[in-house]
Every structure is written in structure tokens, then in C-alpha cells.
Amino acid sequence: MDCAICWGPRVTPEPVLEVRDLRIRFGGVVDAVRGVSLDVRGGETHCLVGESGCGKSVTALAIMGLLGRGAVRSSARLAFRGTEMAGLSEREMAKLRGDKIAMIFQEPMTSLNPAFTIGSQMAEVFERHRGGGRRVALDRAAGLLGRVGVSAPGLRLAQYPHQLSGGLRQRVMIAMALMCDPELLIADEPTTALDVTVQAQILRLLVELQRDLGLAILLITHDLGVVARVAHRVSVMYAGEVVESAPATDLFAAPSHPYTRALLACVPVPGVVRRDQPLGSIPGTVPRMEPGFTGCAFRARCRYAMEVCADDVPLRLQGPDHRYLCQLVV
Amino acid sequence: MLTYLLRRFVLALLVIFTVLTISFALTRLSGDIAVAIAGPAASAEDVAVIRKTYGFDRPLPVQFVEWVRSAASGDLGRSYLYREPVSELIRDRLPVTLKLGFAALMVALLVAIPLGIVAAMREGSLVDRGVMLVALVGQAMPGFWLALLLIIQFGLRLQWLPIAGAEDWTGFVLPAIVLAFSAIPALMRLTRSGMIDALSSDYVRTARAKGLSRASIVMKHALRNAAMPVVAVSAVQLGALLGGSVVIEAVFALHGVGFLAWESISKNDFPVVQAVVLFLAVIYIALTLIADLFNAVLDPRLRAA
Numbered sequence: 001m002d003c004a005i006c007w008g009p010r011v012t013p014e015p016v017l018e019v020r021d022l023r024i025r026f027g028g029v030v031d032a033v034r035g036v037s038l039d040v041r042g043g044e045t046h047c048l049v050g051e052s053g054c055g056k057s058v059t060a061l062a063i064m065g066l067l068g069r070g071a072v073r074s075s076a077r078l079a080f081r082g083t084e085m086a087g088l089s090e091r092e093m094a095k096l097r098g099d100k101i102a103m104i105f106q107e108p109m110t111s112l113n114p115a116f117t118i119g120s121q122m123a124e125v126f127e128r129h130r131g132g133g134r135r136v137a138l139d140r141a142a143g144l145l146g147r148v149g150v151s152a153p154g155l156r157l158a159q160y161p162h163q164l165s166g167g168l169r170q171r172v173m174i175a176m177a178l179m180c181d182p183e184l185l186i187a188d189e190p191t192t193a194l195d196v197t198v199q200a201q202i203l204r205l206l207v208e209l210q211r212d213l214g215l216a217i218l219l220i221t222h223d224l225g226v227v228a229r230v231a232h233r234v235s236v237m238y239a240g241e242v243v244e245s246a247p248a249t250d251l252f253a254a255p256s257h258p259y260t261r262a263l264l265a266c267v268p269v270p271g272v273v274r275r276d277q278p279l280g281s282i283p284g285t286v287p288r289m290e291p292g293f294t295g296c297a298f299r300a301r302c303r304y305a306m307e308v309c310a311d312d313v314p315l316r317l318q319g320p321d322h323r324y325l326c327q328l329v330v
Numbered sequence: 331m332l333t334y335l336l337r338r339f340v341l342a343l344l345v346i347f348t349v350l351t352i353s354f355a356l357t358r359l360s361g362d363i364a365v366a367i368a369g370p371a372a373s374a375e376d377v378a379v380i381r382k383t384y385g386f387d388r389p390l391p392v393q394f395v396e397w398v399r400s401a402a403s404g405d406l407g408r409s410y411l412y413r414e415p416v417s418e419l420i421r422d423r424l425p426v427t428l429k430l431g432f433a434a435l436m437v438a439l440l441v442a443i444p445l446g447i448v449a450a451m452r453e454g455s456l457v458d459r460g461v462m463l464v465a466l467v468g469q470a471m472p473g474f475w476l477a478l479l480l481i482i483q484f485g486l487r488l489q490w491l492p493i494a495g496a497e498d499w500t501g502f503v504l505p506a507i508v509l510a511f512s513a514i515p516a517l518m519r520l521t522r523s524g525m526i527d528a529l530s531s532d533y534v535r536t537a538r539a540k541g542l543s544r545a546s547i548v549m550k551h552a553l554r555n556a557a558m559p560v561v562a563v564s565a566v567q568l569g570a571l572l573g574g575s576v577v578i579e580a581v582f583a584l585h586g587v588g589f590l591a592w593e594s595i596s597k598n599d600f601p602v603v604q605a606v607v608l609f610l611a612v613i614y615i616a617l618t619l620i621a622d623l624f625n626a627v628l629d630p631r632l633r634a635a
Contacts, residue, residue, distance in 0.1 A: 093541075096541065097541035098541035105536065114631060125540040
């Protein structure tokens, strides 16, 4: 991809995160995630893209083991660095979270605790996983705040979240996520709530951090513009399924699933969508999936829908590393 | 924040003035005081003398201004019954009422906060419903009735605790529990709803994503935010407990301010009634002000404003 802030591939082969056939059911009546599989490799940004309600955030929370009560998770494999996480107790999961696996969220305004200073919130995660005194933790926090581009880090440590802007708070969240040198960063729509200029800064920061620290990033977004700028690999989600997965370059060059193509037609991605083409839209919304559903979930909104779409959908290969779920052969 | 506090202070002064007016009006509305003081056997001349001595023959506005002026300078009048300044009567009886009020508040907090937390952590469970039922019963049950039940069980049957008077701390146990019961439901509901909000908040999700221990998530991150309104309301509740001790002090024969009020009401000792009402109202208002201050200290967002 020709993009100013993209970097050359420094992707390590063994996956940091392996997800196979992840399923999440809410209250026994809604299938939010229906057999998602994906890998995130070291130094790689894997973008999980889809409309609101397609199950991408739930997937992220499930990987972290942060689903609420009423959600039932099952998976054929859910492994971090080769270690299966599905059988871990809450206590063992808590040891991984914040240490090896960190997460940042969409809502920087509310994701920090209003009652505690930035310094105290950053230090506690280090103290929890690494021990050491508060002094050491605060020094590290100040260093990381500087690293993520927060001015006057020493001053910020004593401030409360309400004294910072949204962009600064998201930087604090990122710095806090880095306190224990995680190997995997899960970022759930980290730029959605921010101003456009701040969005670009935060994205650039994530790219830099990845390059310098070799982070594996699972980036959840609905914004194909974001995908085009940072992704190595893309998984497109629809109604709880990954309908297409490919290296970012392949996906933008040859989108194969009708949903991916429709999605791409809706957004002006620089270098992909031409000026003379009108922007598209996909009528309707993501359906709520109930247990027992068969066939392609997109068929109600798909312009190519056929009778055969009500049957089980085959997984097709479009290249060595490019898969999609559809009856159509491209 | 200074303007905020100043505004609260001016408001408090206005409320105190209103209380002065109402307590004055109520005692004057309850019939001819001179007749009440003189008693049924007194002659018309006696009543006239009493009326002149106490200044009841002057116009009401004059009496009111006189009452406000002396109250402002700390002179709350003299008791007809004890022939002593009311302020001294209150001062002598205040320690008992304060002990009872604080003990009741402690009991209420020690019961309400843990129960509220447990209920919130298991929202919708049997535990939660049980706790809410206790709150409902507590709210519905009159204090004097609970007092009688406890007196029968612990005072008369088991003979564990004294049923009247306050020779030592044991005399405070039953009245404090009874009084606490009136404050528990509100404090518990507040803790529960605050904790439910906090536990489902984004910052608690962040705390979980940081891998913090359950204890730290619940007792530090969630409780600190849920506690703000609880602290504020407990200051107000203390005011209500001090005021509400009238009935309980009468039932348990604790000679506090509440007992004094009960006694003076039944004996038409109206300067005392008037003064006790004013005194309890001022305490209540002061505690509300303190609650606002507490809130400002606890919530960094208010501190800056």
C-alpha cells in the first residue's frame, strides 16, 4: 500500500493470538458471534471491520474474558502465545490482562476513573503485575506519557481525568496499556470518539508504537479509512461471522465477498475509490441472529442473493491467504 | 466552588429564618398560652398577670421580632417548667442525643454499605431480593413498634440489655439499633444503586481490563464513586436521626434533647418546644451544608468548579 504512515512488513510467523470457531450467545436467544476465527501475529495489525452490531466489540471482550453475565462463550481454540485461555480461571486471566494483553476502548471520556489521579491509575496496573514501589511505577508512567506525546508528564500524573481533553485521555489510556510491556494490544474503536485531526495523531502513534515495540494489535473499527492506513490483515465481520479475511493489500485490490464490496463502495478510501464514482450505501441493518439460523446472513441485503444462499455457505479461497464465505465464485 | 458554598450558606440562612417563623407560629396557634401555663384552676386575673409577665399582650409581630432577636444572640428564652434558660437545658441533654445519633449512624452505615455492595454485586439474585425486602420492611416498620419488640425480646425475655435509661453504653445499644433502622433503607438503596452504576461503568471495565483484583475493582474503583452520594446523604441522615430521636428517647427514657422536646410538648412548655425545634433544624441545616462540603472534597470535579 502506498501510504505515508504504513511500514514494511516486520511480521513474525507464529501467532500471538489464535482464535478458532469463537461463539458467543446472549441469554440463550441471540447469537452475537458465530464461529469467528482469526490470528494476530507479532508486529502485525489485524483489523476487525464491520458495521455496528456485527459482533466485533463482543469478540474483543470475549478474547479478554470480559464478557458480562448472561453471555456464553465457546471456542475450538482461544490461545495466547500457544497457551489455551478458555480453561483459565478468572484469577489466571486477570494475571494476563493488563500485563501481556492490554486493551483500550472507544470512550476515552469515561474509561478513566474520575475519582483517581492519572498517576494513581497508571501506577496501579504496574504495581499489580510487576510489584515494585509506587515511585518506580510513577517514573515509568511519566516516561510513557512522554512517549505517547503527552506534554508535561510530571504534571499530568497529579491531574484528574476531567482536567484532560478526549485526545489526551486516549493517550493516557494507551500509555496505561503499555505500562507492563504487553505483547498484544486490543484496541476497540480507539479513535471513533475523537476529532478527525486527533484521530490521525492517535493512529500514527499506534503505528509508531507497534514499530518500536513489536506489538501485535487487534484493532476493531468500522472505519475503512482507518483500516487502509494501519492494517496488515483485515477480517470483515457481518452478523457474527468473519465473511472475508485477507492481507490488507489483497482485500482492497480484490474484495471478494459482496458485503466487503458493498462496504468499500460506501467509503471514499484514498487510492481505492475514484472521484467520479458515486458513493454507495447498503440498505437495511445488521440482523439479529437467533439460534438455528442457516445460510448466508447477508442474503437479505445482498444484490446477488440466490435461492442457494439459504443453504450452508462454502468457505472459498481467493489466494493462499485470502478467504471468503460466499456461494459466488469471483 | 467558593460561590457555590456561599450560595448554599445564604440558602441555609433563609431556611433558618423560615424555621423561626414556623416554630413561632405553631406555638402561638396551639391555643392561648397564658391559659395553658396558668392551668385549669387559675382565675381570670391570674391569666392576665401571666399574659403581662411573659409579654403575650404585645402584638404578635413585636413578639416575633423579639424572639428572632434574642434567638440570634443565643438567648432561647426560659423554660416555664424548669425555670432555667432553655439553652442550658439543651446543653445538658445534648451529649446523650449526640451519642445516640452517632451510634445509630455508625450502626446504619455498617449494615447498609456492606448489604448495598453485596446486593449490587448480585443484582437480581436471591441475595439482592432479600436485601431489598429488608429495606422495604425497615422503611415500613414504625420505630416505636420495633423498639417495643426489641425491648420485649432482649430486655425482658433474655435480659441482655437495659430497657430504659443510659447508665453506661449498654443503654444505647437498643435505641441506636432502632434509630439506625430508619436510616438503613435509604443508605442501602443508595449504596446499591450507586454500586450498580459504578460496576457497569466504563472505568470499571478498564479496571477489569487492567487485570486488577476483584477486591480492588469493587472496594476501590467502584465504591469510591458510589460512596460520594452515600457520604453526603449520611450527613443529612444524621440530622434526621437527631431529630427523629424524639420518639426513641421517649420510649427508652433517655434524657436527651428529644426527651426534652417530648416532655415540654406534653407540658405546654412552649419556649422549650420552640427552641428545640429551632435547634434541631439548625443542626440539620448545618449537616446538609457539611454534606455539600464533603461532596466537594470527595469529587475532584466539584472541587475545581
